[in-house]
Amino acid sequence: MPVVAVVNQKGGVGKTTVVLGLTSAAAARGIEALVVDLDPQGNASTGLGVFEPTRGIDLVLEQERPGGIRSAVESTGWPHECGRCPLLAASSPDLSVREAQLATDPLGGQDRLQMAMNGSPWPLVLVDCPPSLGLLTINALFAADRVLLVTEPGAWAADGVARMLQTIERIRLRRIDESPRLVGIAINRLGRTRDARYWHEQLSETYPEACLPPIHLRAAVAEAAAQSLPIHGLGSRPGATEAAEEFDVLLDRVLGDETT
Ligand SMILES: Nc1ncnc2c1ncn2[C@@H]1O[C@H](COP(=O)(O)OP(=O)(O)O)[C@@H](O)[C@H]1O
Numbered sequence: 001m002p003v004v005a006v007v008n009q010k011g012g013v014g015k016t017t018v019v020l021g022l023t024s025a026a027a028a029r030g031i032e033a034l035v036v037d038l039d040p041q042g043n044a045s046t047g048l049g050v051f052e053p054t055r056g057i058d059l060v061l062e063q064e065r066p067g068g069i070r071s072a073v074e075s076t077g078w079p080h081e082c083g084r085c086p087l088l089a090a091s092s093p094d095l096s097v098r099e100a101q102l103a104t105d106p107l108g109g110q111d112r113l114q115m116a117m118n119g120s121p122w123p124l125v126l127v128d129c130p131p132s133l134g135l136l137t138i139n140a141l142f143a144a145d146r147v148l149l150v151t152e153p154g155a156w157a158a159d160g161v162a163r164m165l166q167t168i169e170r171i172r173l174r175r176i177d178e179s180p181r182l183v184g185i186a187i188n189r190l191g192r193t194r195d196a197r198y199w200h201e202q203l204s205e206t207y208p209e210a211c212l213p214p215i216h217l218r219a220a221v222a223e224a225a226a227q228s229l230p231i232h233g234l235g236s237r238p239g240a241t242e243a244a245e246e247f248d249v250l251l252d253r254v255l256g257d258e259t260t
């Protein structure tokens with residue numbers, strides 16, 4: 001049961017988009033994915049068609065109950081034709097207050113999500129992280145067994161990646177099983193400009209082993225999220241099929257040895 005943290009301390013690089021794309025690929029493949037929306041902005045929740053969550057992950061982080069995440073899981077609004085409908089543990093704006101409270105826990109507030117995920121039965125869990133290296137992202141990294149680092153091919157992206165990799169390494173040193181393992185670096189929003197090509201090359205040269213096949217910049221990707229639809233369900237919209245294929249490839253890499 002892979003639990004995958006999707007991270008970058010920078011906003012706007014495509015963490016949520018990649019979570020939604022992977023969820024769409026999983027649904028099309030008949031895999032029931034659970035999305036944990038740890039970003040107080042809640043973009044993954046709305047992208048899945050949940051505008052007024054009935055529960056949420058915030059209470060789960062407060063309660064400290066082993067396996068407690070089950071009480072936060074609800075169904076999503078994606079159409080049934082798109083395959084196995086994903087599940088959601090929704091975000092709420094209260095999460096940012098919770099993050100500040102976790103910081104005052106004398107036991108350390110970094111493993112609340114890990115505890116809540118105890119024994120979770122879903123075949124794939126994707127944790128959408130906020131754009132910071134605060135305790136919410138740290139909770140995701142303590143709960144995950146894999147981590148997917150998302151970046152865009154923009155100025156100094158490699159520096160941001162290096163900082164995040166250091167944090168991941170520090171967490172691995174603290175965990176008995178040395179998790180989470182890096183799935184790789186997903187380069188998202190790759191456009192056709194010389195600038196994008198340059199920064200893409202920089203990343204590929206700096207991290208030749210870790211860079212994954214890129215996700216290109218396509219209007220259909222943003223439209224799917226804005227319409228709360230899976231990219232695999234956009235039909236003949238230009239670029240939708242190509243984008244869906246890129247997320248299929250990324251899902252293969254995320255599932256790794258679990259694919260048959
Ligand atoms: N591959 C892509 N093609 C087109 N638009 C994209 C792509 N990836 C992300 N976007 C758009 O870029 C913006 C930021 O993406 P988002 O996933 O919200 O980033 P993050 O979660 O890292 O803050 C959103 O408006 C999203 O629709």
Ligand SMILES: [Mg+2]
Nearest residue numbers: 015016039043
């Ligand atoms: Mg986001």
